[in-house]
Amino acid sequence: MAVAYGSQPGRRGTDSPREGEAGGLYVTRDAVPRRAYLKPRKREHGPFGCRAAREKIVADLARDLGVAVPPVLLFVRHDAPQGEETSCCVSLVLYGRQFPWHQIKRWVEDPTQSERIMELVMRDLPVSAARALVLNAWVMQSEHGDHPHNIVFGLDSDGGPHFVYLDYALALGHRFVDDPHFRALGWRRWKDEEGWKAPVTVPFPPLMLQHVSRSEVDATLSRVEDFPEGEVQAVVGRIPGDYLHEQERDILIAGLVGRRRLIRAPLERQLMGSGGGT
Amino acid sequence: MRLRYQTAVVSFCLDLTDPRGYSIPVGVLLVGQSEGLGVAAATALRTDRLVTSGFLDPISSEIIGDLLALLQAHVNEAIQANDGNVDVSDVLLSLRSSLRNSLYVSSISPEQCEEVADPIGAQTFATGSVLRVLRSAIITSSNQLRERAASMEEDEAPYLLEPPPGYLPTASWPVPPFGAGLRDSHPC
CATH class of the missing domain: 3.30.200 (Phosphorylase Kinase; domain 1)
Structure with missing residues (x-):
């Protein structure tokens, strides 16, 4: 190639x-x-x-x-x-024009800057952010706080707005969470004594949290809770051995299957605590 | 006094999905340092003509329109966040790391040196340099687009750029001395 x-x-x-x-x-x-x-x-x-x-x-x-x-x-x-x-x-790369969240969020912070652009940005934000928040909780994504680059806003060829969520290289209980900052928040590597059971709050841009669609959070949570175990095994199991160590494969399957029904309560607390959701 | 400096050209990619897509230079940042002196200057293309022609969407236009402020903020934050313990190249490379979507750093010059009389002379030189570098980048880009246009279908023909007089707002500003403790190893 x-x-x-x-x-x-x-x-x-x-x-x-x-x-x-x-x-x-x-x-x-x-x-x-x-x-x-x-x-x-x-x-x-x-x-x-x-x-x-x-x-x-x-x-x-x-x-x-x-x-x-x-x-x-x-x-x-x-x-x-x-x-x-x-x-x-x-x-x-999904869209012809893409901008990182840090260049876009000002229109959400202050809609008076341009109501036209704010309307465009907000057209996709509540639903897409709700879905991403739930996915992030399921896979324990540590990289979507107010990170300037890992969430981008794209415009398709017709000018349609789309948020895109990037960079899951350190999700799924990567050793990165041994960082003292995450350890103090209760994060654990999935391989460490079933660390995937940790009921952590996943970082997410506070401004997005304020606007996530609660009904979409609920609907996506239901899809995760009903996600077939066999499909998890298929998705993880098809990764070749030189990309995923056999022992790690078993840990990821156990974590993903086990976490399906562990994330609803922490997520609802997170949304309640942030005062977010519409 | 000898001013060590580098420049970065910021470009806008018109279609990030298309490997054959092209970019237009939209701004230049210069960062320089000398003994006890820091200086920065930037210029950015005015976008109103590109919007009027339908070449840019409103969000892209707003973001390019804010480029001057973005560059100023980046320089000031990059230096302050590191208590001044950064080199010229650190500031520009961190800009490249932070701009990697439609707006991106298309080139960073090698380090260069210029003798200036005083801080005002340094700012005057920096302002002239960013204008010169952006005009040069625009001319180069225009020539490349013209070459490509000849081999394109009519409906693919790109909007040909021309160096637009009066379309390059510029700012220069002093920054706190930085690079403290770094050894000067440049040969010039």
Whole structure:
């Protein structure tokens, strides 16, 4: 598979390894008339990282739940520079114009800046954010606080508005949550004494929380609670062994199946505590 | 005094999904430092003409229209957040990390040096430089688009850019001295 690399959307070429935590870059392929984002670049040692597998698993679950996470394909980067990750994935760029949440939220904070733009932004926010919030609780997504980049707002070719939720490389109880900040909040790695049972509150932009559709939260929660165990096993089980260690696969299946019915109460408390939801 | 500086060109990608899609340069940021002196300057394209022509949607236009303020805020925050312990390149690379969607950093220049008389001279030089770099980027982009247009179907022909006089609002501002404790290893 011939792929051209470039960190920037407008050109191909080399780049500097200074992007996000896992490192990523835009890629194209001559046979496919679309751009995608490849990650991770940074290699993670040991069997319990599996960032590309986490991205793929969550993207597939999201599709089944109707959450706006771009489709992900696993991709072996045979020509990776020495020391960089070879077990990668590519995430499709969905919309022609995309802007990070930090550039968009001002129209939600202060609708008087432009009621026309505020109306466009708010057209998609309540439902898409409700669905993403529930997915995030299910997969224990740690990366959607007021993070400036991991939620983007896109415009399709007809100008239709769509929020997109990105970066699940550290979800599903990744060791990243050993960070003292998360440990203090009760987060645990899923592999540690069934850490997936931890009833944590997942970070989410407070401004979005204020506007999530409560009825959509409820409907999405029901879809998660009824999500077939066999489908979880299929989604996780089809990840190749060089992307997902066998022991980790069992942990992820146990966590996803077990958490289906553990997230409603913490989520409802979170919404009540934030005064959010409409 | 010798001013060490770098510039970053900010571009706007018209279709992020399309590998053949093209970008237009919309702004330039310069960050420089000298002994006890920090300086920054930025310029950004006015977008009203592009909106009128239907080339830009309202959100893209607003975001590009705020680019000057965004660049100012980025520089000030990047320096303050690190208590001044950053180098010129750190400020520009962090800008590249923060802009990676439709609005993105399309190039960062190598470090360059310029002799300036005093802080006012540094700001004057910085202002002139960002204007020069953006005009040059726009001309280069226009030429590339013209070359591509010749081989395109009529309905694909891109909007050809022209360097627009009066369409480059500019700001320059002093920033607190930064880079304290860093060894100057540049050969110039």
